[in-house]
Amino acid sequence: MSNISLIIGREFNERVRKKSFIITTLLMPVLMIALMVAPALIMEYSHGEQKRIAVIDRSGLVAGALESDETIRFETVDLDVEAARDSLKEYFGVLHIGAGILDDPADLRLYANASTSLMLEGKITSQIEHILETEKLKRYEIEDLPRIMEEVKTTVKMRTFRNDKEEDEQNNSSPVVATALGYILGFMLYMFLLLYGSIVMQSVIEEKNNRVLEVMVSSVRPFDLMMGKILGVACVAVLQILIWSVLICLVGAVVLPQLMPADVLAGAEAVRQGAAAATVEGVDPQLLQAVAAMTDLGYILKIFGCLVLFIFGGFLLYSAMFAAVGSAVDNVQDAQQLQTPVTLPIILALFMMLAVINDPNSPVAFWFSIIPLTSPIVMMARIPYDIPMWEIGLSLVILYASFAAMVWVAAKIYRVGIFMYGKKPSFKELWKWMRYRY
Amino acid sequence: MNILTVEHVSKHYAGHTALDDVSLAVPKGSVYGLLGPNGAGKTTLIRIINRITAPDAGGVRFGDRELRPEDVYRIGYLPEERGLYKKMKVGEQALFFARLKGLSRREATQRLKHWFEKFGIQEWWNKKVEELSKGMAQKVQFIVTVLHEPELLIFDEPFSGFDPINANLLKEEILALRDKGATIIFSTHNMSSVEEICDHITLINRSKNILSGNVDEIRRCHGANIFELDYRGDEAALRARLAACCEVMESTPSVTGYHTLKLHVGSDAEVRGVIAAANEAVELRSFREVIPSMNDIFIRAVNGTL
Structure with missing residues (x-):
C-alpha cells in the first residue's frame, strides 16, 4: 500500500469515526429543512394577538364593508376622534375615515397606540381601496354588478417551455424549482468550501505544532503528505454528500409520493412523460412541474453528479490554498490575515451567485462560472437551469486544471512552511518560498 | 567502515x-x-x-x-x-x-x-x-x-x-x-x-x-597530565621533594586523615619519578590520573580554552 493511500486512509478514518461527523451528517438535512420550514411555521403561528382597531367612519361607506381576519379586527365605534384617542387605550388604534373619503382618498388617518408595521398599514389601505373602488363602480349603476365582478376576476397560470428541447425533456424548466435549487446548491458549495477548507488548514497547523510532520517527512514526501490530507478530507466531504443525496433521493422517490395527493402525482407523472399539456384541475402547474422535478430520479442524479464533481474540484483547489496557508503559520490566529485572499473569492462567488440566479444566461454568469475560483459556486447555481453541457464540461476542465497548478504552487509553500516556526510570514516571503529550491 | x-x-x-x-x-x-x-x-x-x-x-x-x-x-x-x-x-x-x-x-x-x-x-x-x-x-x-x-x-x-x-x-x-x-x-x-x-x-x-x-x-588527549595524589604525612616535605619534578596545583586537606594534592606532570615519562619522590616523602595512599569528564571538555571546547 503506497504512503499516500495510507495517509488518505488515516485522514478519512480519523474524521468519519468522529461522533461530530455522524451527528452533523444526520442533523444537517434536518436543520436545513427546519431552516426552510421554520419561517413559514413562525409566520403561520406568530401573528400574535388580533389587533383591535376602532373605526370611526364619517362617510358611512367603509366601516360596514371592512372585513376582520385573524390579525386585525375592526370595530365600529361611535365617538368623536379626540374622545376615542383619549379613552380607547385598549385598542391598537383608532382609524378615522373622513366624510369625503370617496373624493378625497387622503382623508384617512390612523391614530395608533403603538408602532405600526408596513404590513398592517398595507392591509388596511388595500381593503379600503378595494371598498372605495367598488363604491365608485356602483356610481355607474351597472346592472348585475356583483356577478360581473365575479366573472371579471382572473388569475393567470403560465407554464414555460424551452424551444431548444424535445417535448419529453421539458420537465425541468420550472423556474421555481431551478431558482430554489440554485440557491440551495450554491449555498451548499459555499458552505462546503469554507468548512472543509478550514478543516484542512487547521489540521495542517495542528500537525505542524505537534511536530508530527517532522516524523512523517522523513518517510513521506511532503507533496504526498499534503495531497493525502486534501484527498482524505475530500473523501469525507464526498461521503457526506453521498449520504445526503441518498437521503434526498429516498425522500424524493418514496416519501414525497406518499404525501402528495394522487392526482397531483399523476399529473407530475404525465408532465414527466412529456405530456406538456398535462394539467390537473385546481393545481398550479408550477407546483406540478416542481413535484415532477423533485420526484424525477434522473434529474436528481444529474444534479448530484455535478454537485459531487464541483465540490470535489472546488474543494481540491481551495484546500490546496488553505493547506499552504496552514503550513505557513503556527496558530489559527496568525492564519486570519493570510487566509483572506483565499476566502475572498469564495465570498465574491457567493455574491455573484445571488446575481446570477436572476439571469443565469448573462455573460457575467457565464464568465464567473468559467473562472476557476468562482466557478464551483456560480456554476452549481446555474446547473438547475439546464445550461448547455459544454459549459459545464469546460468549467470542470478549467477547474481541475487550475487545481493541478495550484497544488504545485501550494506544495512549494507547504514544503518550506512546515519547518518554519516562529515569525508569521508575509506575502512577500510566501512568494520567496514558492521559488525556493530543494 | x-x-x-x-x-x-x-x-x-x-x-x-x-x-x-x-x-x-x-x-x-x-x-x-x-x-x-x-x-x-x-x-x-x-x-x-x-x-x-x-x-x-x-x-x-x-x-x-x-x-x-x-x-x-x-x-x-x-x-x-x-x-x-x-x-x-x-x-x-x-x-x-x-x-x-x-x-x-x-x-x-x-x-x-x-x-x-x-x-x-x-x-x-x-x-x-x-x-x-x-x-x-x-x-x-x-x-x-x-x-x-x-x-x-x-x-x-x-x-x-x-x-x-x-x-x-x-x-x-x-x-x-x-x-x-x-x-x-x-x-x-x-x-x-x-x-x-x-x-x-x-x-x-x-x-x-x-x-x-x-x-x-x-x-x-585532553587529560593534560593532571594527577591526584592521596597521602598521609608532612606536606612541606612532600612539596619540597616534588618541587623538582612537577608542579603542585592545589592541595586539599581531608577529614579522613589523607590529604590530596593535585599535580601537573610535564610528561608521561616523569610520572615514575614523581611517584618515587612522593613515596619517599610521605605515606602514599593512591596516585591517579585525572581524566576530564566530557562535561569539562564540552565547556572548555565551547569556551575556546581546550
Whole structure:
C-alpha cells in the first residue's frame, strides 16, 4: 500500500469515526429543512394577538364593508376622534375615515397606540381601496354588478417551455424549482468550501505544532503528505454528500409520493412523460412541474453528479490554498490575515451567485462560472437551469486544471512552511518560498 | 567502515549560518554523540541527514554512495519534540507510522505487540495519545522509531522527559540495538550519558565542527597530565621533594586523615619519578590520573580554552 493511500486512509478514518461527523451528517438535512420550514411555521403561528382597531367612519361607506381576519379586527365605534384617542387605550388604534373619503382618498388617518408595521398599514389601505373602488363602480349603476365582478376576476397560470428541447425533456424548466435549487446548491458549495477548507488548514497547523510532520517527512514526501490530507478530507466531504443525496433521493422517490395527493402525482407523472399539456384541475402547474422535478430520479442524479464533481474540484483547489496557508503559520490566529485572499473569492462567488440566479444566461454568469475560483459556486447555481453541457464540461476542465497548478504552487509553500516556526510570514516571503529550491 | 559520511556541509538561512563546512564520519555499529550548545546547528544537521532539508553545499553519503530518498526507510528518526497525533489511539497510530515505513500490517502488528510487551505498556494500545504523560508518549515514539529495524537510528535528545528508571531502560534498549548491528546517532546535552554510551562524538559549536573523535581518546588527549595524589604525612616535605619534578596545583586537606594534592606532570615519562619522590616523602595512599569528564571538555571546547 503506497504512503499516500495510507495517509488518505488515516485522514478519512480519523474524521468519519468522529461522533461530530455522524451527528452533523444526520442533523444537517434536518436543520436545513427546519431552516426552510421554520419561517413559514413562525409566520403561520406568530401573528400574535388580533389587533383591535376602532373605526370611526364619517362617510358611512367603509366601516360596514371592512372585513376582520385573524390579525386585525375592526370595530365600529361611535365617538368623536379626540374622545376615542383619549379613552380607547385598549385598542391598537383608532382609524378615522373622513366624510369625503370617496373624493378625497387622503382623508384617512390612523391614530395608533403603538408602532405600526408596513404590513398592517398595507392591509388596511388595500381593503379600503378595494371598498372605495367598488363604491365608485356602483356610481355607474351597472346592472348585475356583483356577478360581473365575479366573472371579471382572473388569475393567470403560465407554464414555460424551452424551444431548444424535445417535448419529453421539458420537465425541468420550472423556474421555481431551478431558482430554489440554485440557491440551495450554491449555498451548499459555499458552505462546503469554507468548512472543509478550514478543516484542512487547521489540521495542517495542528500537525505542524505537534511536530508530527517532522516524523512523517522523513518517510513521506511532503507533496504526498499534503495531497493525502486534501484527498482524505475530500473523501469525507464526498461521503457526506453521498449520504445526503441518498437521503434526498429516498425522500424524493418514496416519501414525497406518499404525501402528495394522487392526482397531483399523476399529473407530475404525465408532465414527466412529456405530456406538456398535462394539467390537473385546481393545481398550479408550477407546483406540478416542481413535484415532477423533485420526484424525477434522473434529474436528481444529474444534479448530484455535478454537485459531487464541483465540490470535489472546488474543494481540491481551495484546500490546496488553505493547506499552504496552514503550513505557513503556527496558530489559527496568525492564519486570519493570510487566509483572506483565499476566502475572498469564495465570498465574491457567493455574491455573484445571488446575481446570477436572476439571469443565469448573462455573460457575467457565464464568465464567473468559467473562472476557476468562482466557478464551483456560480456554476452549481446555474446547473438547475439546464445550461448547455459544454459549459459545464469546460468549467470542470478549467477547474481541475487550475487545481493541478495550484497544488504545485501550494506544495512549494507547504514544503518550506512546515519547518518554519516562529515569525508569521508575509506575502512577500510566501512568494520567496514558492521559488525556493530543494 | 562508515555508514554515514557528512562532507563539507553548509546551510545558510536568511541572516544566519546554521552549518559551516561541517564534516563527520559515523562508523558502522557505533553510538555516535552529536554534542553542542543550543542553537549550534545540531538539529539542522540531523534534518539534512533525514533529507528534511537540503544542504546549500556539500553532501551526505550513506554507506559507499550518495544518500538517496529511499534511504529514509533505512533510517529511524526520533525528533526532539515528540510528534504524535494527540487524538489518535496509541496502537492505531503506531501501526500507521510503521506502515508508512514500509512494514505490512501483519508484520507491524506482530512487532508492535512484542515491543509493547517489552515496555509493559500493552494496556495503552487503545488509549488516546493525549491521555498519556510526556514520558509515556515518548516511549511510544521510541517504539515507532525503531520498529522497522533501521540500520541507522537518529535520536534527538532521547532522554529528556524520562525518569531515571525509564532513562535507564531506554539506554539499555539503545545499546541492545547497537549490539544487533544498528548504528546510532544521538544529539544530547547530557554529558554523563555521552560517557556511558557513546563511542564517538562530534562537538558542534557556532555552526562548526570543533571536536570529533573517539570518546576515550578525546578524554585522554585532553587529560593534560593532571594527577591526584592521596597521602598521609608532612606536606612541606612532600612539596619540597616534588618541587623538582612537577608542579603542585592545589592541595586539599581531608577529614579522613589523607590529604590530596593535585599535580601537573610535564610528561608521561616523569610520572615514575614523581611517584618515587612522593613515596619517599610521605605515606602514599593512591596516585591517579585525572581524566576530564566530557562535561569539562564540552565547556572548555565551547569556551575556546581546550
